Amino acid sequence: MVKLDDIKKECKSILEEGKVKYIVGYKRNNNYYMSIPAFIEKIEETDQLIWDPTCVYNLVRFLRDEKLRKERQKTPDTRPIGVIVKGCDSRAINVLLQEKFIKRENVYIIGVACEKSGVIEKKKLRKKFNEKNIKQIEFGKDNNFIITTEKGKTTISAEEILAERCIECNNNTPVIYDVLLGEKVERSLSEHFRSLEKFESISTEEKWNFWKKELDKCIRCYACRSVCPMCYCDECIADSISLAVKPDTTAEEKAQKIRWVEKSPVSSENFSYHLIRALHLAGRCIDCGECERVCPVDIPLRYLNKKMEKEASEQFGYTAGLDPEKPALVSDFKDDDPQDFII
């Protein structure tokens, strides 16, 4: 099991050596059992760091902010930033490297192996506990979680409240890192795409009714794309106005922005937005589950991306974020890619 002290020790030492500008990690939310992202600049702040099953965030998202910040600064501090990553998160770094969005030297990767565990899913937790009473959730021994409430400590099998993506995960160890904490543990709690079965086995109309109901809820707060480490475009093609304008952009160019998706949260636009997003994440989504977690209206967004991940894997033998040197899913092909559906 990864020891919090090891994480703190590593963070202290790289801050001491001045190797990194700051470290993005996890700390406790003062009023809540959940963690929140922590931006650690000073050595003494490392004591705030935590590592527990509430460390759901994919902190790779914040590399984009750092890049933007650096672009705005006249004489930026070019040292890398440290980031604590789980297995899934580390693959996001690989995708960003593959797409040349970041350079390897821009980031110091502190890999933390999930080993036999993972992070919680609040929805599952709520079914078992009154959230208000929870004080703390910790990793226990033997793949258990220890939950502290007002009444004391309860041990619960991790699988009961583990996020579905963690149950289906087969990349529980970071694939890219400067330092790896914890051990590489092979584990398989479930088949990788098992949760999709319930969506694939139903009839076309049932599928439609399900997704229509879900996507009609969307309020287009764009939390899904805002939290996504892959959604780093300055201007999303779902935006109805052109963001990437410069003083010399002509009116004609601005007018040529295509409105693939209107801002109105109506069914057709919601579908357009989410379908385009799923297609844009095909071969890039690393299933960190953040989009689904942050959705305020509980749209099961992860399944759209998971479906693309499945087809990439089963039809094209491609898994996102394993090798930054290889071409992306859609910028590559094999002569014998399946084509049964083509007339």
Add this chain to the structure above:
Amino acid sequence: MQMILSKMNFSSWLKKLNSYRIFAPVKSGEVWSYELVEKPENIILDYPNTIIPPKKVLFPQREVLLEFESSSEQEIKLKEVIPEETPSVIFGIRSCDASGLAKLEKIFKGGFEDLYFSKRKNQTILVGLACNIPPSPDCFCTSVGGSPYSKDGLDILMTDMGDEYYVESVTEEGEKLIESAIGLFNDPEENVKKELEKIHLESEKKIKRYIKDIDKISSKLPEIFETEFWDKESLSCILCGICTYSCPVCHCFDINDEVICTFPLKGKRVRTWDNCQFPDFTMHSSGHNPRPDKASRLRQRIMHKFNYFNENCMELLCTGCGRCISKCPVGIDIVEVLEKVRVYEK
């Protein structure tokens, strides 16, 4: 008018209101939201709070302002679209959200009257439900001039008394609504009134979150405008729209022409919610963005709520509903941010 309504009679009251469109919290999955209710007897008022406040009924996320069509290049036909005239009742509004609607009324009806908002507002009766237990651990209405049983903005306030509701009319419209089914109501006895007071007082005590010295904070905000305070506080912000879309008083909007067909031109001018956290919100046509980063956007949200609006309207643009705290994907806590403002030293 103060009356007692047995819970058994609640649905009968609603049935009597068949000339109104009725909106009430509806649960879908784990998410509650205000929806048009077809069968009023299905309404359950025992709910925490909705994700999206009832502002969406009066100020819908999408509003068609006008339709345009052009069959030739010389001529463009415009058709104004005005909200329908259908009286509505919104049931189960929490006091915080009701005071939010009152604030929105100041914005949309004070000075310049927004026809779309006011048309809807004028024909909508707001029936509130006092919070005996705070719907969220993040509630802080008492810190921003509200209370769990505030009547501000309401036409009627209901309080859950166990087997019955204590129903108080606040306005004439509210009174009429009770009178339309007066047979279902009883006069309250004195001990019930005392019981009500007790419930109200206790509910106030159950609110855990508190902002100290809110007035000082409000006036301190301009002093720290140009500090790195905002950089630090906004580090984890991802610039989504949850905090503002779920806010009962955030009211910024965007106007777009939704073109259905370019040639011949046909489309609608549409108003949709917009959001000061989105990068395109303040984007100028030149490419210049006066709020270029997260820090300036978080600052704007706080400044607008706790300083600008206060300066202009002598009240805060926050009702303490706690939604932005509960729903923030990265745990940004407005109460904590304000506390940090309070203790911040340059």
Add this chain to the structure above:
Amino acid sequence: MRKRIGFFICHCGINIAGTVDVKKVSEGLSKYPGVVHSEDYIYMCSDPGQSRMVEAIKEKKLDKVVIACCSPTLHETTFRNAAKVAGINSFQCEIANVREQCSWVHKDMKKATAKAIKISKAAIERARLNESLEPISVPVTRRALVIGGGISGIQSALDLANSGYEVILVERSPSIGGHMIQLSETFPTLDCSQCIMTPKMVEVSKHPKIKLLTYSEIQEVAGYIGNFKVKILKKPTYVDPDKCTLCDECTKVCPVAVPNEFELGLTRRRAIYIPFPQAIPATYTLDINNCPGLFPIACGKCADVCEPGAIDFDMKPEILEEEVGSIIVSTGYDLYGKEEMAEYGYGKYEDVLDGLQFERLLSASGPTMGKILRPSDHKEPKEVVFIQCVGSRDPELHCAYCSKICCMYTAKHAMLYKHHVHDGQPYVFYIDIRSGGKDYEEFVQRAIEEDGVIYLRGKVSKIFQEGDKIKVWGVDTLSGKVIEIDADMVVLAMAMRPSEGASELAKKLKIALDKDGFLAEAHPKLRPVESLTSGMFLAGAAQAPKDIPEAVAQASGAAVKAVNILSQDRLYHSPTIATVNLTLCTGCGMCVDVCAYEAIKLEEGKAVVNEVLCEGCGTCSATCLRAAIKVKNITPLQVHEMIKVALGG
């Protein structure tokens, strides 16, 4: 500014008007926004039709025209030229295909008319957003590079040089000549191969327009049609050809003996050697891989005996940078090797030879001075078995293709053997005889009828040595008899395959390979000498197995294709190419990966399109997640608008 669009619909006699109500279409579109002129005419492509269009453009000051007519493959150029005459940019003319894709395939006039209107509107929407463009022009470097100095390369080089263009001929071995110079006599005329080849080689060496670089290899190729930049590695020969007098003293003192490549291992050569007496350039080469050592000098005897002091151990590899406008690739072939053909005892039994080795035995300048003698005991073989299709036409184990020339050279071998050994008996095992070609069939018949070659239809099942005989077991499938021959020698007609290193070279040149590893032509019928990369052409057996006349013909063809380019002052390229919106581009490089023409590069984190290399296919634009790259005049916005009108109404 508002666009002024003119719309014209052609009746095409009754071809369009028979199914599409052209009046209705033209009337309907006359009210369409932007359309200020709409008319129908019986034959738009006729002279009067074109003049109507030209006049309308001038009179009504049209800035765009759309013609609803036949497929753009037929008259797009016609109308675009007419538009140009009328004074508007040719790209402001769009075609709506209402004949092939509408009137001809439908019967219901009402529906066909409605569809014609949609197609026309879509074309108008496309035209509305078309940019005015001029062809992209680039200067041409008027020199050519020929890679490979066999007969094909020599022919191409001479043709180009004789047309007045400078040529760089690069050959990786120490001498040009290729396989043809190894041959004895050539079918079907039996003229002496060396006699007809040597003059050509000499012509190359003497030609003022040809720069010959032997013992050299292509290192890097950059650029594009008309303007290639090539890096050539010139390996050191350690012998100054100007000083060398060909006295041959050096070979006498060289202590090393290695198999002689030219004689296919039938003899040995020294580490310092001349490949063959007629080699061009006529000079010696010190084979550094087999020399006892130069760094430090381990032996140095050759330099000691070299009176003119031609041997220079300090010679260094040189990298030459050349600019050329066109490239011809003629890298030839190799024979299938011993590793693959162990089943016939090749490489195991000394008297089992391949075709080229047998050529050397037949050659008057060969190791046996033209006598047919067994390598094992130098006796004259009395019974020789020739086996065809060794490795060819064998999709299970070897090559699926036919090597094409083996039927003919086997007949030649058998015939020449008989000429040398009058009492000998040649046998030929064959699958069938392919003798298509001028005088080829007669040649084979002559072998059978006049020279008594015994042709056995069937495959050989086993070859093994017994005493000094090589036993050949097989079946004659015509008679059904089992055949056993006690042969003195066996000659295998080995399959031809692309020469070693051809695939690496193809990669450098960005030329595609076919499934067998030969260089792929642009079109098997209509563009057989062009590669898929513009400006690069193919000649000889590098593209597919072929015989000398075919190789020479293709080489001349390739030379003319190269002249097509070199004779231009400037090259013109379609301007409908990809452009990058630098603000949107994040430099992810996905467009770079998908571009089949390597037309996109990342420069300072942004995609940059080489406008000459780009063919405008648009695969990059569909791949780009940020919509940062699009092809001019078929942009996503245009398609977006076209979709809308194609579905509306």
Add this chain to the structure above:
Amino acid sequence: MEEKFEPKIIAFLCKWCSSAGSDLAGVSRMKYPPNVVPITVMCSGSISPNYILSAFKDGADGVLVSGCHPGDCHYIKGNYYARRRITLVKELLEFIGIEPERFQMSWVSAAEGAKYTEIIKDFVKELEPLGPQNKLRSNL
């Protein structure tokens, strides 16, 4: 009398093979229903998923994407990229409950006028019983 449902189809055809094949159908005077409006693009590789979604949004009842057979792409390999991209779009559309019949892809060479004709005939036949496509149609 109720009017017969006439499905609207958008066919994205590559210029060199499928559009030429469709031309050949015309030259050979083959007949197919007029429900399809062709949009010719340079290469099947240039067909963005946005085009397909856009066509459905604008009311297409069916969308066809057609390119050169594998190995025959005029632009060497554009159709291979198209094949991958379109596979993903197809899988996603089916996953969310769009009838699989509504979105099809074909390889049609310049010589396959007859094949193009058959594809369109079959497509229209398959779409007729499904009725109008309203799922993704714009409801702005």
